[in-house]
Amino acid sequence: AQSVTQLDSQVPVFEEAPVELRCNYSSSVSVYLFWYVQYPNQGLQLLLKYLSGSTLVKGINGFEAEFNKSQTSFHLRKPSVHISDTAEYFCAVSDSLSGGSNYKLTFGKGTLLTVNP
Amino acid sequence: GAGVSQSPRYKVAKRGQDVALRCDPISGHVSLFWYQQALGQGPEFLTYFQNEAQLDKSGLPSDRFFAERPEGSVSTLKIQRTQQEDSAVYLCASSLLAGTGELFFGEGSRLTVL
Numbered sequence: 047a048q049s050v051t052q053l054d055s056q057v058p059v060f061e062e063a064p065v066e067l068r069c070n071y072s073s074s075v076s077v078y079l080f081w082y083v084q085y086p087n088q089g090l091q092l093l094l095k096y097l098s099g100s101t102l103v104k105g106i107n108g109f110e111a112e113f114n115k116s117q118t119s120f121h122l123r124k125p126s127v128h129i130s131d132t133a134e135y136f137c138a139v140s141d142s143l144s145g146g147s148n149y150k151l152t153f154g155k156g157t158l159l160t161v162n163p
Numbered sequence: 164g165a166g167v168s169q170s171p172r173y174k175v176a177k178r179g180q181d182v183a184l185r186c187d188p189i190s191g192h193v194s195l196f197w198y199q200q201a202l203g204q205g206p207e208f209l210t211y212f213q214n215e216a217q218l219d220k221s222g223l224p225s226d227r228f229f230a231e232r233p234e235g236s237v238s239t240l241k242i243q244r245t246q247q248e249d250s251a252v253y254l255c256a257s258s259l260l261a262g263t264g265e266l267f268f269g270e271g272s273r274l275t276v277l
Contacts, residue, residue, distance in 0.1 A: 050205070078263075089167065089268035090206070090254070097263065136205050149194065149261035150219065153205030 048073040048139045052154035060162050061129055067122040067157045069137035078148065079120040080138040081111055084156075090136065096120065097142070107131065132161045165189075167269035169255050175275045176245045184240045184272045188257030195238050196266060197230055198254040206254055212238060213261065224249075245276045 053068040071077065081093040094105025101113040111122045120137060135158075138151040168187040176182050188195050194213055198206035199222075209222040214235040223230070227246075232238040242249055252273045256266035 082268075087270070089270045090256075090266075091268070092265055095263070095265070138205075147219070149196075149211055150208050151206075151266070153207070155203065155205045 048077065048141065048152045050137050050139050050152055050154035052137055052157050054157050055155065056158045056160065058160045058162060059127055062126050064125050065123065065127050065131075065159065067135050067137075067159065069120045069122065069154060071118050071120065071137070071139045073118075073139060073141065075146075076142040078140045078142050079111075079113060080140075080151065081105065081109070081120075081122050082136045082138060082153075084134045084136065086133070093122070093135070127159070127161045129161050129163060131159060134158050167255055167257055167267050169253075169269035169272050171272060172270065173273050173275075175277065177277055178245060178247060180245055181241065181243045182245055182274060184242075184253050184255075184274070186238045186240070186255030186257075186269060188236065188238070188255070189267055190236075192257035192259055192267070194258045194261040195232055196256045196258075197238070197240050198256065199224075200252040200254055200271070202251070209240070209253075211261070242274075245274075247276050250274055250276045 049072045051070045079096040082090040083093045084090045094103050096103045096113045104110045134156045136156045137154040170185045197209040200206045210230045211219040212232045227243045229241045252271040254271045256268045
C-alpha cells in the first residue's frame with residue numbers, strides 16, 4: 047500500500063514569484079508519480095508524471111518536478127507563476143509493478159495554490 | 164464528446180434514497196475508474212473497469228455501492244439507501260490504457276445526502 051503526504055494545504059504567492067509544492071510518499075515497492083491540477087469548476091487534469099528515466103520531469107504550463115528516491119519526494123516547482131495558475135494541485139502515486147495494481151492512484155489531500163496580483 | 168461527461172452534476176438525496184450517477188467516458192477508452200472525493204480530501208479509488216469487466220471493486224465502501232459498465236462504454240455508480248457519510252464528489256475517469264496514470268477526469272457529481 048502507498049500513501050502520499052502533501053505538506054502544505056494552502057500556498058499563497060505573488061504573481062511572477064517562484065513556487066514549490068511539496069509531496070512525499072511512502073511505498074514498499076517501486077512507484078510511478080504524478081501531479082494533477084484541478085482548476086475551479088473543472089475536472090482534474092494531468093500536469094506531469096514520472097514513470098522511469100530522468101528524475102527531472104517537465105510538464106505543461108511551465109511546471110516541473112523532481113523525483114528523489116532517497117527522500118521519497120516528488121516536489122512540484124515553477125520559476126514564475128501567473129494568476130491563471132491558481133488551482134488545487136494533487137500529488138498521486140501508483141505502484142509500478144506490471145500485473146499489479148498499477149492502475150490504482152493514491153492521491154494526497156491537495157494543495158491550494160493562490161496566486162495574487 | 165471530447166471529454167468525460169458525468170451526470171447529474173449535483174444531486175441532493177434524502178437519507179435512505181437510492182441514487183444513480185452516470186459516466187460517459189471518452190470514446191475508445193478501455194479503462195474506466197470511479198473515485199470518491201470527500202470535502203477537503205484527495206480522490207479515493209472506488210472501482211476499476213476494463214471494458215465491461217469490473218476488475219477491482221476493493222474501494223467500494225459498503226455493499227450499498229454498486230457499479231456497472233454493461234457494454235464497455237457508459238458506466239453507472241449506484242448507491243442504495245444513502246447515508247450522510249456518502250456525501251462527496253464522485254469522480255469518473257477514463258484512460259486508453261491502465262497503468263500509466265494518464266487518467267482523464269470528468270467534472271464530477273456532487274452528492275449531498277440530507
